[in-house]
Amino acid sequence: QSALTQPASVSGSPGQSITISCTGTSSDVGGYNFVCWYQQYPGKAPKLLIYDVSNRPSGVSNRFSGSKSGNTASLTISGLQAEDEADYYCSSYTSSITLVFGGGTKVTVL
């Protein structure tokens, strides 16, 4: 199972909005509404940001939002803040009864 495709890096200025894409196939992202997003700081465990494409767990800022169109899911961070500088990973359930992650995107706040 190949990793989902994410841009290696995305940057933005404080207050701006950025979007991270996550492209898969009809066997994963496109076939199920089971895409989620994680945030990871260096040396730390990942933290769940979005599940089931667009749902936020309690406690996660509403500046984070998710969507999906076809085989591509997206994470949007609005009102970018310095604390958002981290790595972001998407994941999706697959038709092989496995889970696949994206390669990760490093977000830089300029």
Added chain:
Amino acid sequence: EVQLVESGGGLVQPGGSLRLSCAASGFTFSTYDMHWVRQASGKGLEWVSAIGTGDDTYYEGSVKGRFTISRENAKNSLYLQMNSLRVGDTAVYYCAREAHSSDWNDWYFDLWGRGTLVTVSS
């Protein structure tokens, strides 16, 4: 406190074996599906294996036949027996709790451990 704590990592030679453990506390372990996810240094996350509450198991292709996931509910513990280890298995291994969902294949993780480092090298 609700937490997962991994242990058992270390340095092992190629071809060797290692058994990882994950101790769960603060929640009813037996009612959750559990997973192992790994991350090589400077690389992305990679799903490794899952075990359901009914002991059904699932594996990523490259570890199938070499790794075995198991659980012991009486001890609130998850395990990963790793055999025939390869240099490419070198990574931090995380234990992760799958969130309760109405869909059995809705695999997302609401609790992670801090990880344990496995180094495969001669």
